[in-house]
Amino acid sequence: xxxxxxxxxxxxxxxxxxxxxxxxxxxxxxxxxxxxxxxxxxxxxxxxxxxxxxxxxxxxxxxxxxxxxxxxxxxxxxxxxxxxxxxxxxxxxxxxxxxxxxxxxxxxxxxxxxxxxxxxxxxxxxxxxxxxxxxxxxxxxxxxxxxxxxxxxxxxxxxxxxxxxxxxxxxxxxxxxxxxxxxxxxxxxxxxxxxxxxxxxxxxxxxxxxxxxxxxxxxxxxxxxxxxxxxxxxxxxxxxxxxxxxxxxxxxxxxxxxxxxxxxxxxxxxxxxxxxxxxxxxxxxxxxxxxxxxxxxxxxxxxxxxxxxxxxxxxxxxxxxxxxxxxxxxxxxxxxxxxxxxxxxxxxxxxxxxxxxxxxxxxxxxxxxxxxxxxxxxx
Amino acid sequence: xxxxxxxxxxxxxxxxxxxxxxxxxxxxxxxxxxxxxxxxxxxxxxxxxxxxxxxxxxxxxxxxxxxxxxxxxxxxxxxxxxxxxxxxxxxxxxxxxxxxxxxxxxxxxxxxxxxxxxxxxxxxxxxxxxxxxxxxxxxxxxxxxxxxxxxxxxxxxxxxxxxxxxxxxxxxxxxxxxxxxxxxxxxxxxxxxxxxxxxxxxxxxxxxxxxxxxxxxxxxxxxxxxxxxx
Ligand SMILES: Nc1ncnc2c1ncn2[C@@H]1O[C@H](COP(=O)(O)OP(=O)(O)OP(=O)(O)O)[C@@H](O)[C@H]1O
Ligand SMILES: [Mg+2]
Numbered sequence: 001x002x003x004x005x006x007x008x009x010x011x012x013x014x015x016x017x018x019x020x021x022x023x024x025x026x027x028x029x030x031x032x033x034x035x036x037x038x039x040x041x042x043x044x045x046x047x048x049x050x051x052x053x054x055x056x057x058x059x060x061x062x063x064x065x066x067x068x069x070x071x072x073x074x075x076x077x078x079x080x081x082x083x084x085x086x087x088x089x090x091x092x093x094x095x096x097x098x099x100x101x102x103x104x105x106x107x108x109x110x111x112x113x114x115x116x117x118x119x120x121x122x123x124x125x126x127x128x129x130x131x132x133x134x135x136x137x138x139x140x141x142x143x144x145x146x147x148x149x150x151x152x153x154x155x156x157x158x159x160x161x162x163x164x165x166x167x168x169x170x171x172x173x174x175x176x177x178x179x180x181x182x183x184x185x186x187x188x189x190x191x192x193x194x195x196x197x198x199x200x201x202x203x204x205x206x207x208x209x210x211x212x213x214x215x216x217x218x219x220x221x222x223x224x225x226x227x228x229x230x231x232x233x234x235x236x237x238x239x240x241x242x243x244x245x246x247x248x249x250x251x252x253x254x255x256x257x258x259x260x261x262x263x264x265x266x267x268x269x270x271x272x273x274x275x276x277x278x279x280x281x282x283x284x285x286x287x288x289x290x291x292x293x294x295x296x297x298x299x300x301x302x303x304x305x306x307x308x309x310x311x312x313x314x315x316x317x318x319x320x321x322x323x324x325x326x327x328x329x330x331x332x333x334x335x336x337x338x339x340x341x342x343x344x345x346x347x348x349x350x351x352x353x354x355x356x357x358x359x360x361x362x363x364x365x366x367x368x369x370x371x372x373x374x375x376x377x378x379x
Numbered sequence: 380x381x382x383x384x385x386x387x388x389x390x391x392x393x394x395x396x397x398x399x400x401x402x403x404x405x406x407x408x409x410x411x412x413x414x415x416x417x418x419x420x421x422x423x424x425x426x427x428x429x430x431x432x433x434x435x436x437x438x439x440x441x442x443x444x445x446x447x448x449x450x451x452x453x454x455x456x457x458x459x460x461x462x463x464x465x466x467x468x469x470x471x472x473x474x475x476x477x478x479x480x481x482x483x484x485x486x487x488x489x490x491x492x493x494x495x496x497x498x499x500x501x502x503x504x505x506x507x508x509x510x511x512x513x514x515x516x517x518x519x520x521x522x523x524x525x526x527x528x529x530x531x532x533x534x535x536x537x538x539x540x541x542x543x544x545x546x547x548x549x550x551x552x553x554x555x556x557x558x559x560x561x562x563x564x565x566x567x568x569x570x571x572x573x574x575x576x577x578x579x580x581x582x583x584x585x586x587x588x589x590x591x592x593x594x595x596x597x598x599x600x601x602x603x604x605x606x607x608x609x
Contacts, residue, residue: 188513206484206488207481207484207485207487207488208488210477210481210484211474211477211485214476214477218476280472280474281474284472284474284485285485286457287433287460287466288460288461288465288466288485288486288489288531289457289458289459289460289461289462289464289489289531290457290461290489291454291457291458292457373433373434
């Protein structure tokens with residue numbers, strides 16, 4: 001066994017995200033299936049309009065949030081596999097040198113799919129317990145006859161079995177691709193630093209600027225994650241504030257909880273791996289006499305602009321999404337409140353965002369401060 | 380001058396307590412070339428880390444000129460290292476994602492030295508400035524780390540087994556570069572090794588034995604890197 005349970009435990013981020021995705025999808029899809037079964041019993045016109053609206057809302061919500069979350073977990077999974085191979089490249093290189101084929105090693109990466117399995121089960125089960133209250137909520141105006149929540153095995157299979165198997169296969173295939181490097185590159189921990197355009201043309205930039213630049217360039221996935229984290233924060237918090245008026249309090253709470261979980265998970269994941277990936281560099285800089293603040297600014301500071309970009313995109317995204325949803329889905333329903341962009345909410349969210357971001361950054365800067373010099377050098 | 384007195388240091392607590400330095404005192408003159416010899420586990424690296432301000436001793440003092448670095452705050456200690464100390468380690472510890480030039484620049488920028496290319500030339504790496512550490516041989520990497528340490532113009536250079544991972548020929552070459560630069564820039568050298576022969580290059584030799592200094596002597600005539608046995 002190459003990959004221990006301890007390594008898979010680190011994938012708890014993926015479990016949580018997969019759990020959220022399955023939770024949302026189970027609620028809406030299960031509801032859609034059950035409500036379709038009683039379509040014939042709806043007699044009133046208002047009931048029919050509500051039916052149409054709810055079915056489309058369900059589809060949109062399940063595909064948007066589910067799709068978004070699945071995409072995130074795919075990127076995260078690939079990131080974890082790559083990170084595992086990078087940080088264990090010596091051991092894996094030795095295995096390859098001993099004669100293990102890339103595929104033989106890669107096969108072990110299937111266990112990474114377990115994290116998805118656990119998350120999906122958790123999401124599905126908690127959704128199932130929540131279903132009755134969700135059904136009551138959806139039918140609050142009593143436009144439909146009583147709907148009973150039913151278990152749909154096929155849906156369960158598609159929401160638990162398929163993702164788990166899919167992610168396991170994905171992990172193995174991706175690991176196989178990453179392991180195709182020559183043995184020596186793995187052993188020497190060489191990771192394609194050479195692919196740099198401005199090689200030879202040495203620009204006269206101070207070391208700290210260069211370090212900040214190369215930290216970003218080397219881990220582009222993390223730039224994406226940080227931006228994505230800000231995106232989630234901005235989109236979900238603002239959407240949740242509008243949802244309270246447009247839909248219901250429960251919807252608002254659900255959206256904000258999922259948004260915050262996503263935002264913090266991805267932010268913590270990216271920052272921890274930035275700090276971990278640069279431990280040696282930071283230790284060496286400390287030995288030479290660089291200040292803590294210089295180290296943390298060079299390593300963490302470069303991500304700030306990207307988080308602002310993420311915030312702006314998130315704001316636009318939620319505006320467009322809500323505009324479309326209100327315009328299309330609720331078109332036939334009377335006294336649906338008008339939706340327009342709310343600058344005050346946006347400003348509040350932005351202030352909250354900056355506060356949260358800076359606090360998290362500060363805590364990671366403190367972590368850099370506590371890195372022990374000696375343990376790094378004894379390695 | 381560095382005046383070290385009564386340094387003690389132990390690791391672990393209670394029954395596991397391991398006293399690594401047992402009250403060491405030593406004086407190191409400016410511009411001296413001193414080698415610390417001793418068996419593996421005798422506490423050489425620990426001693427080096429303590430006198431260079433990487434680790435704090437349990438008791439005792441390390442006085443540079445008039446300031447006792449064991450009394451400095453972390454921040455002041457960092458500034459002290461920045462202004463005074465250079466390091467070279469057995470495992471090089473170059474930054475793998477930076478070119479040779481940038482690695483040297485990491486040292487040079489600390490003290491605002493703009494002439495860092497001079498130092499790259501001094502270790503004979505002028506045609507490798509754009510390479511990454513992974514593309515260099517062990518000896519070349521160690522020469523980069525020599526250039527990096529000296530580019531900040533330190534007053535004291537600490538070396539922990541600088542030739543430990545190198546073969547004889549490459550080891551001599553690295554030592555020769557260090558000696559030449561020592562003559563040119565006249566800093567103090569404190570080098571840890573367990574190779575008896577390298578000690579013949581030094582001015583002062585300190586022999587350590589399980590946490591104590593067993594013997595200190597000076598060499599009448601210092602040999603060059605190419606004269607010593609290996
Ligand atoms: N961080 C630490 N925690 C616990 N024990 C330590 C630590 N660092 C060193 N030691 C112990 O202190 C003793 C001296 O270690 P040190 O590294 O100073 O020896 P050394 O003379 O440099 O040996 P070598 O020639 O093998 O490098 C050893 O017994 C070691 O196990
Ligand atoms: Mg040692």
